[in-house]
Amino acid sequence: MDCRPSPTAAAGAEAPPPTTYRIGYALSPKKVESFIQPSLLNLAKQRHIHLLPIDLHKPLSHQGPFDCLLHKLSGPDWTQQLRHFSSLHPDVPIIDPPDAVLRLHDRLSMLQVVRDLHLPEPIDESDSSSSSSCSFGIPHQVLVPDPQHLREQGLPSPLEFPVIAKPLLADGTASSHQMSLVFNHQGLKQLEEEEEEAPFVLQEFVNHGGVVFKVYVVGDYVQCVKRRSLPDILMDDDKALGRLGASHHNLLTFSQISNLAAAAPPSSSSFKNNDEQQLQEEEEEEAAQMPPVSFLARLAKALRNALGLHLFNFDVIRDGRFGNRSTKEVLRLMVGIGPVGY
Structure with a gap:
């Protein structure tokens, strides 16, 4: 006996519904405002993806279900929540695992x-x-555990001026973006006096x-x-350093390189x-x-x-x-x- 459906029955059969994916996201309010736009939500729905905000005032383990977690947050409490969620739902990908991001x-x-x-x-x-x-x-970069180290050692080898001073911690906070471009020993002395975030790194400028x-x-x-x-730095051009805005041609402090480049005169290079x-x-x-x-x-x-x-x-x-x-x-x-x- 032939149990195959007739061509007419097959043609009239309804196609199975498309698979729908539930993506939970945890972002800072600023990131939500920037990225989670109506156009993105509509595009995701067209592809059967539901973008669902995670309520940070509730335990993560009480929310869902999710097919995937997307996050850009940090901190001990959040990391612990992610680890607990992963232990409960090992098959749900977390983008990205907190231990990998911590590196x-x-x-x-x-x-x-x-x-x-x-x-x-x-x-x-x-x-x-x-x-x-x-x-x-x-x-090349060298760890500076505290400003006293600079007072005792000066500019660490193999670095040469100019150098960039950056906080060791790069966790996305405002303080982690505070940097200084140091042009000479006088600028290094200013850095010793002004630097509050320690430890920090000195990195060669290329x-x-x-x-x-x-x-x-x-x-x-x-x-x-x-x-x-x-811009490229010409160390023998005092006028050039002045136009960059360096304090006394010794030190230039800024929050992000992209912001400084945008504000710099186009002719600075x-x-x-x-x-x-x-x-x-x-x-x-x-x-x-x-x-x-x-x-x-x-x-x-x-x-x-x-x-x-x-x-x-x-x-x-x-x-x-x-x-x-x-x-x-x-x-x-x-x-x-x-x-x-x-």
């Missing part, structure tokens, strides 16, 4: 990941020629043409965009204040070539595997000390890394 809250440990990184070989042989001209590294490449990683997806950055130079710099910024996509993809994959993260970003700059060597450009990439949203 990026320390400016020493985050760059150690890059130092120890080994890139996979190119899968496509046609990519090998462009990727072979690329190398990567991290800027001239990079005033352009930073921000690479965003979402799972296997990689997107690179250009952003303005700090060469320090020639005229319309022709400004136009030239804007053209140079526009013409700055992206690093090879294949190389960034391999770098992103290696970082993703090393960090155990699915959602993060890293910054890449061209090291101005490397340029045309023989017939091929040596692209020396200085890499900094951080979780998206912090």
Whole structure:
């Protein structure tokens, strides 16, 4: 006996309803205002995804059900809630696990990941020629446990001026974004007197043409965009340092590099204040070539595997000390890394 449905019955059968995914998200109010727009909610619904806000005033374990958790919060209480939720619902992915994110809250440990990184070989042989001209590294940096250390030791080796002072903790708070660009020993003395957040790190400043490449990683997806950055620094040009706004040409304090770059005069990178130079710099910024996509993809994959993260970003700059060597450009990439949203 043939039990197969007749063609007529099959044609009239209703298709099974599409699978619906419930994504719980926990973001700061500022991030919610920026990202959770009606257009995003509508687009998610079209793809059968329900974005559900997590109530931070209630225990996470009492909420749901969720197919996935997406968060950009930190702190001991929240971390404990995530761990408890994961123990109750081990099959629900958390993007990203708090223990993996914590590694990026320390400016020493985050760059150690890059130092120890080994890139996979190119899968496509046609990519090998462009990727072979690329190398990567991290800027030299030294931990300063307290300002007294600077008074006793001065500028730590192997650093040379200028240097950037950054809080060791990188947890997305306002204080973690407070930085200083130090031009000389007098600026270092000012830093000793003004620095309140200890410990902190001193990091070498690398001239990079005033352009930073921000690479965003979402799972296997990689997107690179250009952003303005700090201009190149000419240490023998006092007028240049003055136009940067440095206090007595010794120290420049700012909250975020992107904010400082946006506020700086467009002509600061060469320090020639005229319309022709400004136009030239804007053209140079526009013409700055992206690093090879294949190389960034391999770098992103290696970082993703090393960090155990699915959602993060890293910054890449061209090291101005490397340029045309023989017939091929040596692209020396200085890499900094951080979780998206912090």
